Amino acid sequence: MKRTLRYNYRLKPTVDQEVKLVAFGSYARGLWNLLLSENIRRYRYDKTFLFYPEMAGLIRDLKKFDEFFWLKAFDAAAAQQVARDLEAALKNAFTKGRLQQFPTFKVSFKQKKLHDDSFRCVNNSNCIRVEKGAISIPKIGKVPIVLHRKLASKIKTATVQFKHGKWYVSLTQEVECKSAKQLLSTLVGYDINSQYTVVGSNGWYVKNPKAFKKSSTKLKQIQVQLSRRKKGSTRWHKTKTRLNKLHGKISRQRLAFAHEVSCSIAKTSDIIVFEDLNVKGMQQFNGQMVNDNVMGMVTVLTKYKAELNGAVYHEIGRYVKSSGICCECKHEHKFDLRVRNFACERCGTVQCRDFSAAKSVADTGEKELIANGILVRALPNTQQKSPSKMKVFEQSKFGVGTEKKEVA
Numbered sequence: 001m002k003r004t005l006r007y008n009y010r011l012k013p014t015v016d017q018e019v020k021l022v023a024f025g026s027y028a029r030g031l032w033n034l035l036l037s038e039n040i041r042r043y044r045y046d047k048t049f050l051f052y053p054e055m056a057g058l059i060r061d062l063k064k065f066d067e068f069f070w071l072k073a074f075d076a077a078a079a080q081q082v083a084r085d086l087e088a089a090l091k092n093a094f095t096k097g098r099l100q101q102f103p104t105f106k107v108s109f110k111q112k113k114l115h116d117d118s119f120r121c122v123n124n125s126n127c128i129r130v131e132k133g134a135i136s137i138p139k140i141g142k143v144p145i146v147l148h149r150k151l152a153s154k155i156k157t158a159t160v161q162f163k164h165g166k167w168y169v170s171l172t173q174e175v176e177c178k179s180a181k182q183l184l185s186t187l188v189g190y191d192i193n194s195q196y197t198v199v200g201s202n203g204w205y206v207k208n209p210k211a212f213k214k215s216s217t218k219l220k221q222i223q224v225q226l227s228r229r230k231k232g233s234t235r236w237h238k239t240k241t242r243l244n245k246l247h248g249k250i251s252r253q254r255l256a257f258a259h260e261v262s263c264s265i266a267k268t269s270d271i272i273v274f275e276d277l278n279v280k281g282m283q284q285f286n287g288q289m290v291n292d293n294v295m296g297m298v299t300v301l302t303k304y305k306a307e308l309n310g311a312v313y314h315e316i317g318r319y320v321k322s323s324g325i326c327c328e329c330k331h332e333h334k335f336d337l338r339v340r341n342f343a344c345e346r347c348g349t350v351q352c353r354d355f356s357a358a359k360s361v362a363d364t365g366e367k368e369l370i371a372n373g374i375l376v377r378a379l380p381n382t383q384q385k386s387p388s389k390m391k392v393f394e395q396s397k398f399g400v401g402t403e404k405k406e407v408a
Helices: 015-046 052-062 076-093 216-228 234-268 279-292 295-308 353-371
Strands: 002-011 118-122 134-137 141-146 155-163 166-176 187-191 196-200 205-207 271-275 312-316 341-343 350-352 375-379 393-395
Touching: 002 295, 015 052, 015 076, 015 118, 015 141, 015 155, 052 076, 076 118, 134 155, 187 234, 187 353, 196 234, 196 295, 196 353, 216 234, 234 295, 271 295, 271 353, 279 295, 295 312, 312 353, 350 353, 353 375
Parallel strands: 187 271, 271 312
Antiparallel strands: 002 141, 002 166, 118 155, 134 141, 155 166, 187 196, 196 205, 341 350, 375 393
């Protein structure tokens, strides 16, 4: 089984190449606004929209006019990708169950100079390739690239983006997933909270680094300087650039930390169980804490990395109680969020609230996986008792059923 992944690399273009990249970003933005305005006009006229075949034909016809000379300078494949993106945005806006709204116009260059422009190229006839520390981009040339890791396979698409004052390229490649493990020996439940990013039922604690909080003092200083500058002046733009770069540094620290945690989880656990957290609802309660703790990012990254390693990933229900349950006698308690350690009212065991929640998540996930027929308990073929109390599971060959199977 293959999975399409995206790998990001840093670009270091020359002055002339950077001028072309800025122009291509503005071309993609202008084409998006042009096609969107044409769709709005068409809908007001006969209640229909233009989709990819019609938009591709419109782009081809507009190249004949002198007013749209910039379409000839733009990469044809990149222009087609803009049409495909707009078609997907229109379909998502009118699909039931989707939260996307109707697409909007992108801000022009004159109104907002510090924008995040991007365009996507398709690797047709091996036009996008990496050779001698540079990547070939159609109509741009060979741009120096920081190749911090080797390419996994052939490049499918390349998305060039200007973000936080730097140029990046995102390459999509197909990666072969490992075959699913037949014998699964480690089932670990993970609890995510404000104090610790991840607490595992195996006793693994990962403390929240709080990248935003560490940089909050410097952020306040730059924001005070920005408020004292005259808006639109040269010094105002320089201070705005400093603020933008600092926010970019914080986001990269968060992403690197989330990758480290998710990679460790995917490599050390055969069965991974998380909670289905309502991250959007939690952001309304305390958005800064949720964003700084990368709550939603850890689960998303762990899910696809577990698939690459052949592990089983499962999320228990959002409304299943996991916090405040004793890990020994399963007695339920009700506590305030300030209580981090408690003694069980029934058995008197003193335990950490986060660790007991992780244990409860693991137990609930084990029951759900067995009930759904995804896993079955694997029994040894001998009658001798195993000295260890470690549970061993096996991938079920049936769609449903909880029959116990013997290990061959």
